[in-house]
Amino acid sequence: MLKLSLKQQQRVMIISFLFIPLLLLCVFSFYPATQLFSLSMTDWDGYAEVKNYVGFENYQSLLDDPAQLEPFLNTFYYFAGAVIQICLALWFAILVNSKLMGRNLFKTLLFIPFVLNTVAASMVFQIFYQVDGALDNFLQAVGLAGWIQPWLQDAGVVPWSLVAASIWRYLGFNLILFFGVLQSIPQDQYEAARIEGAGEWQQFRFITLPSIKLVFGLQVFLAFVGSLSVFDIPMIITKGANGTKTFVMATLETAFTFNDFGLASAMAVVLLLVVIAFMLLQRLLFRESK
Amino acid sequence: MQAITESISERDIKRVERQLARQRLLSKMKRPQWLFWMLVKYVTLLMASVAVLIPPYAILMAAFKTPTEYYAKSKVDVPDSFLNFANFHKVFLDGDLGLAFYNTSVILLISLLFTILFGTQVAYVLSRFEFRGKKMVLVAYILAMFVPSVTTQVATFEIIKALGLINSKFSVILLYIGADVVMIYVFLQFMRGIPQELDEAAKIEGCSYFGIYWRIILPLLKPAIATIVILRTIYIYNDFYFPLLYMPEQSQVTVSTALYKFTTVFGTEWTTISAGIIIILIPSVTLFLLLQKQIYAGVTQGAVKG
Numbered sequence: 368m369l370k371l372s373l374k375q376q377q378r379v380m381i382i383s384f385l386f387i388p389l390l391l392l393c394v395f396s397f398y399p400a401t402q403l404f405s406l407s408m409t410d411w412d413g414y415a416e417v418k419n420y421v422g423f424e425n426y427q428s429l430l431d432d433p434a435q436l437e438p439f440l441n442t443f444y445y446f447a448g449a450v451i452q453i454c455l456a457l458w459f460a461i462l463v464n465s466k467l468m469g470r471n472l473f474k475t476l477l478f479i480p481f482v483l484n485t486v487a488a489s490m491v492f493q494i495f496y497q498v499d500g501a502l503d504n505f506l507q508a509v510g511l512a513g514w515i516q517p518w519l520q521d522a523g524v525v526p527w528s529l530v531a532a533s534i535w536r537y538l539g540f541n542l543i544l545f546f547g548v549l550q551s552i553p554q555d556q557y558e559a560a561r562i563e564g565a566g567e568w569q570q571f572r573f574i575t576l577p578s579i580k581l582v583f584g585l586q587v588f589l590a591f592v593g594s595l596s597v598f599d600i601p602m603i604i605t606k607g608a609n610g611t612k613t614f615v616m617a618t619l620e621t622a623f624t625f626n627d628f629g630l631a632s633a634m635a636v637v638l639l640l641v642v643i644a645f646m647l648l649q650r651l652l653f654r655e656s657k
Numbered sequence: 658m659q660a661i662t663e664s665i666s667e668r669d670i671k672r673v674e675r676q677l678a679r680q681r682l683l684s685k686m687k688r689p690q691w692l693f694w695m696l697v698k699y700v701t702l703l704m705a706s707v708a709v710l711i712p713p714y715a716i717l718m719a720a721f722k723t724p725t726e727y728y729a730k731s732k733v734d735v736p737d738s739f740l741n742f743a744n745f746h747k748v749f750l751d752g753d754l755g756l757a758f759y760n761t762s763v764i765l766l767i768s769l770l771f772t773i774l775f776g777t778q779v780a781y782v783l784s785r786f787e788f789r790g791k792k793m794v795l796v797a798y799i800l801a802m803f804v805p806s807v808t809t810q811v812a813t814f815e816i817i818k819a820l821g822l823i824n825s826k827f828s829v830i831l832l833y834i835g836a837d838v839v840m841i842y843v844f845l846q847f848m849r850g851i852p853q854e855l856d857e858a859a860k861i862e863g864c865s866y867f868g869i870y871w872r873i874i875l876p877l878l879k880p881a882i883a884t885i886v887i888l889r890t891i892y893i894y895n896d897f898y899f900p901l902l903y904m905p906e907q908s909q910v911t912v913s914t915a916l917y918k919f920t921t922v923f924g925t926e927w928t929t930i931s932a933g934i935i936i937i938l939i940p941s942v943t944l945f946l947l948l949q950k951q952i953y954a955g956v957t958q959g960a961v962k963g
């Protein structure tokens with residue numbers, strides 16, 4: 368057997384262990400990102416051999432017809448929902464972190480939707496929200512029949528129905544992040560505060576809040592990027608009907624249904640740039656504290 | 658003699674402590690403010706629990722109802738019989754669920770195997786060797802995090818098509834293996850906790866670098882591997898986006914896409930569809946209840962790195 372020197376052995380290891388992973392990273396992460404830019408300058412239909420260069424025409428048509436950017440507005444519903452979700456998650460994280468009876472059971476219950484299959488969870492709500500469906504029947508049963516709405520049919524109600532499904536599914540994620548931080552706050556800090564006569568609000572204001580500030584901010588950023596790229600829930604529950612189409616759905620529709628990969632790429636570039644801008648901003652804001 | 662007095666005094670202390678705690682609770686309970694907050698806490702927790710449970714509860718009930726029963730009764734009522742498995746039977750046969758579970762398992766196993774192999778190898782090389790271009794590799798992994806795959810699929814589609822992988826399981830397998838950057842950070846961080854002296858000792862014993870990776874590093878990385886396996890299993894079992902785009906053929910349905918097609922296959926047979934939903938939720942719920950602690954830890958770790 369060929370005996371290699373340590374130096375040579377190292378070189379073989381480095382090349383053989385990095386080659387495939389880096390190749391995959393380039394092919395499936397960097398190349399598509401750059402390819403997106405060049406495709407956005409063409410009129411490719413997804414099939415043709417030749418891609419005609421059209422310059423900034425696709426971007427121009429996005430600007431000319433702002434209706435195509437309308438799905439961006441749905442981002443704000445999901446972002447508003449995500450902020451409510453984060454606040455609720457903080458409240459429940461504090462509760463399951465205190466000495467309440469049944470805290471573990473509550474934690475399990477609130478977290479479980481997060482691990483469920485997306486399609487299954489979304490279809491649960493598709494059925495739940497039906498006219499004369501489980502939600503309507505439940506409201507009748509508890510004497511709140513007056514609250515019944517056309518949950519998925521009314522364009523004014525449906526965004527909030529979908530946002531509620533999203534909160535149902537993702538609250539547990541925020542809860543567990545907050546819970547992790549709360550657990551790391553030393554209990555003697557609260558003990559000392561109590562001896563000094565601090566009430567629950569003061570304990571929250573001066574001990575809990577400073578410790579969770581960073582995680583809170585991070586989650587708001589994550590939520591924003593998440594809201595920009597919502598896809599599963601509206602795709603499954605309403606298929607984009609009644610104005611629930613999100614930007615990712617519109618991009619895919621442009622590409623795969625209307626076979627306009629050039630325009631779709633231009634839309635994807637816009638989304639990518641917005642996401643990158645926000646992630647950079649997050650890095651800048653949270654850099655020194657990490 | 659001394660032991661006895663000690664145990665007595667310990668017991669006394671405990672008793673006094675318990676009495677004090679009870680007194681504190683009683684005095685707190687006299688304060689209306691405390692009672693009010695206790696009430697708010699429990700009421701919100703109970704309301705949240707009901708909100709979490711009602712939607713899946715209604716689906717579970719529907720799964721055991723006959724179609725006529727489903728429309729005749731309130732959706733929140735219990736079915737006539739919990740032994741009516743007709744819906745489950747039907748959905749499993751007509752919904753291609755067997756095939757879906759098979760396809761998802763194949764994709765899951767191959768993806769996990771290579772994710773772990775590549776992830777640990779990259780982490781090993783990056784944390785143990787100094788070489789030209791190492792900085793660049795690290796920067797590449799950071800940059801990759803800025804490109805969420807949800808935005809680039811229009812271009813990725815072209816690559817998958819050029820590779821001839823449309824309707825092949827390897828399309829999504831490659832994407833699952835190639836696009837996961839968070840795990841590199843989990844592995845790298847864990848590698849930092851493994852002392853270099855172990856490597857050195859093995860080297861003196863005549864172990865090759867590959868031997869060090871295979872026999873020392875890999876076994877020590879087990880907890881990190883467990884975290885990644887859990888995170889990736891949840892992700893891949895639940896993913897809907899990649900199989901929808903790259904494997905539209907019925908023979909390649911995964912758990913998610915099979916379920917997604919139910920509204921076309923079964924139309925408005927909501928009882929059958931409900932049974933399908935329940936079948937697909939069972940593995941997730943079971944796994945979660947078994948591995949709760951690890952899942953909490955894994956989700957926290959993955960999010961903090963990402």
